[in-house]
Amino acid sequence: xxxxxxxxxxxxxxxxxxxxxxxxxxxxxxxxxxxxxxxxxxxxxxxxxxxxxxxxxxxxxxxxxxxxxxxxxxxxxxxxxxxxxxxxxxxxxxxxxxxxxxxxxxxxxxxxxxxxxxxxxxxxxxxxxxxxxxxxxxxxxxxxxxxxxxxxxxxxxxxxxxxxxxxxxxxxxxxxxxxxxxxxxxxxxxxxxxxxxxxxxxxxxxxxxxxxxxxxxxxxxxxxxxxxxxxxxxxxxxxxxxxxxxxxxxxxxxxxxxxxxxxxxxxxxxxxxxxxxxxxxxxxxxxxxxxxxxxxxxxxxxxxxxxxxxxxxxxxxxxxxxxxxxxxxxxxxxxxxxxxxxxxxxxxxxxxxxxxxxxxxxxxxxxxxxxxxxxxxxxxxxxxxxxx
Amino acid sequence: xxxxxxxxxxxxxxxxxxxxxxxxxxxxxxxxxxxxxxxxxxxxxxxxxxxxxxxxxxxxxxxxxxxxxxxxxxxxxxxxxxxxxxxxxxxxxxxxxxxxxxxxxxxxxxxxxxxxxxxxxxxxxxxxxxxxxxxxxxxxxxxxxxxxxxxxxxxxxxxxxxxxxxxxxxxxxxxxxxxxxxxxxxxxxxxxxxxxxxxxxxxxxxxxxxxxxxxxxxxxxxxxxxxxxxxxxxxxxxxxxxxxxxxxxxxxxxxxxxxxxxxxxxxxxxxxxxxxxxxxxxxxxxxxxxxxxxxxxxxxxxx
Numbered sequence: 001x002x003x004x005x006x007x008x009x010x011x012x013x014x015x016x017x018x019x020x021x022x023x024x025x026x027x028x029x030x031x032x033x034x035x036x037x038x039x040x041x042x043x044x045x046x047x048x049x050x051x052x053x054x055x056x057x058x059x060x061x062x063x064x065x066x067x068x069x070x071x072x073x074x075x076x077x078x079x080x081x082x083x084x085x086x087x088x089x090x091x092x093x094x095x096x097x098x099x100x101x102x103x104x105x106x107x108x109x110x111x112x113x114x115x116x117x118x119x120x121x122x123x124x125x126x127x128x129x130x131x132x133x134x135x136x137x138x139x140x141x142x143x144x145x146x147x148x149x150x151x152x153x154x155x156x157x158x159x160x161x162x163x164x165x166x167x168x169x170x171x172x173x174x175x176x177x178x179x180x181x182x183x184x185x186x187x188x189x190x191x192x193x194x195x196x197x198x199x200x201x202x203x204x205x206x207x208x209x210x211x212x213x214x215x216x217x218x219x220x221x222x223x224x225x226x227x228x229x230x231x232x233x234x235x236x237x238x239x240x241x242x243x244x245x246x247x248x249x250x251x252x253x254x255x256x257x258x259x260x261x262x263x264x265x266x267x268x269x270x271x272x273x274x275x276x277x278x279x280x281x282x283x284x285x286x287x288x289x290x291x292x293x294x295x296x297x298x299x300x301x302x303x304x305x306x307x308x309x310x311x312x313x314x315x316x317x318x319x320x321x322x323x324x325x326x327x328x329x330x331x332x333x334x335x336x337x338x339x340x341x342x343x344x345x346x347x348x349x350x351x352x353x354x355x356x357x358x359x360x361x362x363x364x365x366x367x368x369x370x371x372x373x374x375x376x377x378x379x380x381x382x383x384x385x386x387x388x
Numbered sequence: 389x390x391x392x393x394x395x396x397x398x399x400x401x402x403x404x405x406x407x408x409x410x411x412x413x414x415x416x417x418x419x420x421x422x423x424x425x426x427x428x429x430x431x432x433x434x435x436x437x438x439x440x441x442x443x444x445x446x447x448x449x450x451x452x453x454x455x456x457x458x459x460x461x462x463x464x465x466x467x468x469x470x471x472x473x474x475x476x477x478x479x480x481x482x483x484x485x486x487x488x489x490x491x492x493x494x495x496x497x498x499x500x501x502x503x504x505x506x507x508x509x510x511x512x513x514x515x516x517x518x519x520x521x522x523x524x525x526x527x528x529x530x531x532x533x534x535x536x537x538x539x540x541x542x543x544x545x546x547x548x549x550x551x552x553x554x555x556x557x558x559x560x561x562x563x564x565x566x567x568x569x570x571x572x573x574x575x576x577x578x579x580x581x582x583x584x585x586x587x588x589x590x591x592x593x594x595x596x597x598x599x600x601x602x603x604x605x606x607x608x609x610x611x612x613x614x615x616x617x618x619x620x621x622x623x624x625x626x627x628x629x630x631x632x633x634x635x636x637x638x639x640x641x642x643x644x645x646x647x648x649x650x651x652x653x654x655x656x657x658x659x660x661x662x663x664x665x666x667x668x669x670x671x672x673x674x675x676x677x678x679x680x681x682x683x684x685x686x687x688x689x690x691x
Contacts, residue, residue: 038553052489055552059493063500082482086593089513092615094505094568095520101535101561102527110539162426165419168415177677178427184673184680191656192648192662193433196440196655206451208655210436211453264432269679324531327624331645346533347625350458356537363533370529385518387487 020076026069034062044128066093113360117353127361138338142243143254144323147341150255150316151322154262159269159314164275164299166270176274180267187264188326194260195332198225225256229338246268254339260328269314276310277303316373323369342366421673441659442466448655470660478657479635480664483643487621489552490631490639494559494620495613501560502567503575503609507597509568510576513582521572527565535561536629543630555631563616571686575601611682618669619678640665 003283037058041051070089074082116123131137162179166172182190199209205221207213212222230249240250282301288298304311326343334340335348349359404650439454443465456465465525475481508514515631539558547552578601586596618628624641633642644661651657673680 041552052485055489056492059552060496063497067500067504068594071592075592075594084514086519087512090508090593090597091514091520091687092506093501094564097501097522097557097561098527101539101558102530103523105535105538106530107538109534109690112537159424159496162423165423168416168419169423171423172532175423175427179430179682181670181673182430182668184618184667185434186624186641187624188624188645189666192644192658193437195648195652196437196659197433199655208448208450210432210452210454213454263433266430296468300433320529322418324533327645329640330624331648334649343533345538347628350537350540350629360537363531363536366531366533370531373444373529374526378522378525379529381522 023069023073023076027073030062030065030069030170034058037062064091089287103368109360109363109367112356113364114358115357117355117357119356125356126313127357128365130358131361131365136340137345140342140345143251143339143341144325145243146240146251146254147261147322147325148319149260151261151265152259155265155318156267156269156273156311156315158262159271160273160311162266162270163274164303167274176267176270182264183267185264187226187260188331190260190264191328191331194256194263195226197255198222223252226253226332226339227337228252248338249337253333253337257328257332257339260332261322261325265318269318272309272314273307276307295354298321318374320370407574415579419629437659437662438684440655441470441663442468443656445654445656448659449653471664474660474664478643479638480640480643480661482635483638483640484664485514487639487641490555490559490627491617493552493556493619494563495617498560498563498567498616499571499609499613502564502571502612503602503605504597505568506571506575507601509572510578513591514585521568524565524568529567531567532562532626540629540632549630550632550634550637552631552637555627558630559616559620559623563619563628567612567616571605574605578604607682610679611617614672614676614679618672621658623671634676 040046040054041058067089071086074085074089076082077085112119113127114122114124116126130142162175166175169175177198186192197210199207199211200212200222201207201209203216207216207222211225216222229251231252232249240248247360284302285298285304288302293301324343325341326347329339329341329344330347331333333343335341342365346359346362347367349362350354399635435451439456440448443453443456444467447465473482486516491516492690508515525685535558540670543554582604583596586600591599622641627642631637631639633646637639638646644658644665647654648662
């Protein structure tokens with residue numbers, strides 16, 4: 001159909017009036033249908049299932065129809081104009097959505113972060129000064145740093161361990177499935193799973209949480225793992241006290257939340273590292289062994305250097321994810337008991353305190369933290385394009 | 389995955405004596421024990437929740453879930469009542485439907501838009517192409533938080549706040565950079581001859597795209613579909629910000645998180661509720677594991 005149209009254009013150089021009319025009717029009709037369906041969906045008298053059906057149909061087919069009819073319309077134009085416009089029919093919706101949902105808001109958020117809570121008064125860098133001097137905010141940043149260090153180190157560490165060990169046994173796929181499975185679970189679901197592990201019953205009653213059952217079984221007193229904000233272990237406490245000068249001891253509950261994230265992300269690290277390990281040339285390992293290297297030496301001198309780039313990529317990815325950690329803290333503690341993190345605080349500034357200036361400033365701080373990664377991504381893309 | 393490569397096989401054969409076998413057994417046992425231990429630890433929390441979701445409210449509150457293994461075949465202690473309760477009384481059934489309503493369009497729309505854009509970036513020439521694609525690459529890891537406040541204001545003004553359409557568009561916007569980037573990489577790697585021969589045959593770009601490029605791109609599209617589907621299904625933050633927790637629109641994750649707030653000690657509904665939210669991702673995980681892993685790997689850079 002398309003083919004015939006184009007040829008007739010080439011031959012006659014004229015616009016087929018009938019086809020043009022059909023195309024225009026198609027686009028107008030589609031717009032009317034979409035308009036009707038949005039009204040239908042927001043009406044209150046219609047049964048929910050009918051709304052659901054219309055919503056699915058519009059969501060799934062509407063977008064396809066839009067592309068089809070606008071391409072059809074462009075085809076009716078003289079071929080020169082059509083081929084100049086057509087690329088924008090293809091990329092236009094993507095560019096429009098990206099501009100509306102990411103480019104414009106990003107610029108706007110940078111701007112709003114320089115204003116007061118309802119954006120009525122310019123305050124310069126005041127929000128940032130508060131963020132970096134106020135004790136409550138410093139605690140938040142300290143928590144994020146602890147999250148970043150511990151999740152990245154342990155998720156990558158465990159991931160590497162499982163990848164290396166599983167490489168040597170027969171049941172490798174099964175082992176990897178089990179470790180990877182948490183990746184399918186939402187952060188909210190994972191939080192409920194672990195909240196049950198950490199469940200606390202007063203001393204004297206039977207513990208229903210696994211951790212307290214083990215802990216009391218070993219002779220300890222039951223601990224409220226997610227509300228206990230600090231413990232003191234001589235020697236270790238100093239490390240935590242030196243982070244941003246916030247002196248509250250070892251943040252037991254934050255560490256308990258961190259375990260959830262490690263549990264979730266280890267599978268990710270494992271799968272990527274495992275793929276890299278399989279790419280280490282066996283001749284290299286063989287040569288090392290012939291030269292008398294032990295397995296451990298071969299691992300540290302051959303395998304690790306070979307997969308170091310992969311490990312760095314995995315670590316960066318996990319760092320970016322952890323930087324924005326929200327769900328786990330939101331569900332487990334809502335940021336109480338000194339467990340607050342940046343993303344959850346930003347949410348609270350937005351919805352609880354209605355301070356859009358401070359909320360924006362916190363978003364910008366997250367943004368600034370990923371800028372090196374953005375620059376690196378663009379640089380790498382340019383190199384690849386040049387190489388092509 | 390577990391097949392030996394050739395060099396390993398020769399080593400195995402040359403060591404084929406009983407003593408060597410025994411040495412290898414000794415060397416491998418600690419590895420196996422460590423792995424079994426790790427798998428055990430990794431699975432135990434989910435398993436405990438799963439077992440508990442079939443126990444009565446009283447039983448969960450008064451004894452640890454592991455105690456059921458003293459007499460697991462006492463069937464009077466198992467029931468589906470928690471699931472019935474959570475789906476009806478706690479509105480998890482409605483939330484499940486809402487989650488589907490949010491997730492399916494929020495997966496299809498960005499993939500469609502991204503596939504068209506990826507094709508244009510890969511095989512059409514137009515002014516500003518490289519600049520626009522560079523912006524897409526730059527947007528890959530921009531935190532979603534940067535979009536919340538301005539978009540929320542716009543949404544409130546035009547009445548999109550708390551609507552399905554609003555949350556589809558939000559997920560479309562946030563999923564697009566990655567979708568365009570991944571699909572572009574794949575579509576650009578298809579052989580040039582295919583596209584050229586199609587155009588010589590007189591096929592328009594639209595026909596080439598729908599009849600040729602889309603079918604060839606199924607692996608990339610499938611991987612991204614699974615990634616985006618799970619991302620949207622498991623998302624809490626975007627839903628809280630743009631959809632809210634009203635009874636008509638709340639989705640499984642926000643419903644579950646509300647239940648933790650309001651009924652934090654009612655483990656019989658929390659355990660069952662958690663499994664209702666997890667069932668679909670787990671089915672996808674076990675059913676389409678290969679695509680699942682590929683999708684997650686590809687999607688791991690998402691902001």
